Amino acid sequence: MAIETACTLRMGREQYAGKARLEAEHIDFSGGMKFRFRFSEIRNPARANGNLTFNFHGHFVQLDLGGREEKWLESILHPKTLSEKLGVRPGHFVRLINVEDSVLTAQLAERKARIVGKDKSVACDVIVFAVERPAELRQLATLIDDLRPDGMIWVLLPKSSKTVTHANVAAAARQAGLSETQSISYSEAHSAHKIMIAPGKRRAVRSGNGKATPETGSHVATAGAGSGIRRASRKST
The missing domain is CATH 3.40.50.150 (Vaccinia Virus protein VP39)
Incomplete structure (x- = not known):
């Protein structure tokens, strides 16, 4: 089942407050701007300073998930079959x-x-x-x-x-x-x-x-x- 939470997204100099939704194969973000981060296109996912971080098509992305970053990182690293x-x-x-x-x-x-x-x-x-x-x-x-x-x-x-x-x-x-x-x-x-x-x-x-x-x-x-x-x-x- 999808998981949705309030989230702050930072990408480069831009920052957006909104909601992030964890799906089986991607993360959707909506709030000011909409993004879809497919797991297959995410590079170097990690936890850093309480955030989920990764590279996405040349952009460094940070998601402040309010302490839920470990579960989301696990989903990216080990997606369900x-x-x-x-x-x-x-x-x-x-x-x-x-x-x-x-x-x-x-x-x-x-x-x-x-x-x-x-x-x-x-x-x-x-x-x-x-x-x-x-x-x-x-x-x-x-x-x-x-x-x-x-x-x-x-x-x-x-x-x-x-x-x-x-x-x-x-x-x-x-x-x-x-x-x-x-x-x-x-x-x-x-x-x-x-x-x-x-x-x-x-x-x-x-x-x-x-x-x-x-x-x-x-x-x-x-x-x-x-x-x-x-x-x-x-x-x-």
């Missing part, structure tokens, strides 16, 4: 739909997550679902049946698409009785939008879908991505 950003934990059951991503599948193996193939009897902890057209979002209503009550669906959208948008995802989630809770950058080409079953509806799903779970079931494919993988490939960031 893609599987960590998607909330995948060891032992999780994961289904990939329309996704072709060798980086993600390798990270899932490293985290000892299990990739579910076509077996519909397994309740998934995480479903990663890439779409290119609004009509495909109708599948959200049926994907609920494949999800654990506390599981999550990540809907991947092409960032450049004007055909299917974040607003389409939010509307489809509401129509399916789901809650959209978070958006992240999945890759240079795709954004990811997190969908979950609303807490008040989880009890009904728990008693109603009758699927095997990691604790109770063993119906799982531990190799291959299985479920119609075709479209969303990931470029390195």
Whole structure:
């Protein structure tokens, strides 16, 4: 989840008071001027005199974060992997739909997550679902049946698409009785939008879908991505 705090930014002779927001792959600053500092473009990050400091395209930047600089520095030096950003934990059951991503599948193996193939009897902890057209979002209503009550669906959208948008995802989630809770950058080409079953509806799903779970079931494919993988490939960031 993003972290936001009041901040003073100094860059050269300029100084701005505003807010800084720590995201998974960058820091956004707004206040007088707006800046985005991508981790991949930050050089020599450090703590100095209670500030977070770094070089950014030839400019020396200081952020006074009110004592939070250590956590922010750690995020820059050791950014989360893609599987960590998607909330995948060891032992999780994961289904990939329309996704072709060798980086993600390798990270899932490293985290000892299990990739579910076509077996519909397994309740998934995480479903990663890439779409290119609004009509495909109708599948959200049926994907609920494949999800654990506390599981999550990540809907991947092409960032450049004007055909299917974040607003389409939010509307489809509401129509399916789901809650959209978070958006992240999945890759240079795709954004990811997190969908979950609303807490008040989880009890009904728990008693109603009758699927095997990691604790109770063993119906799982531990190799291959299985479920119609075709479209969303990931470029390195």
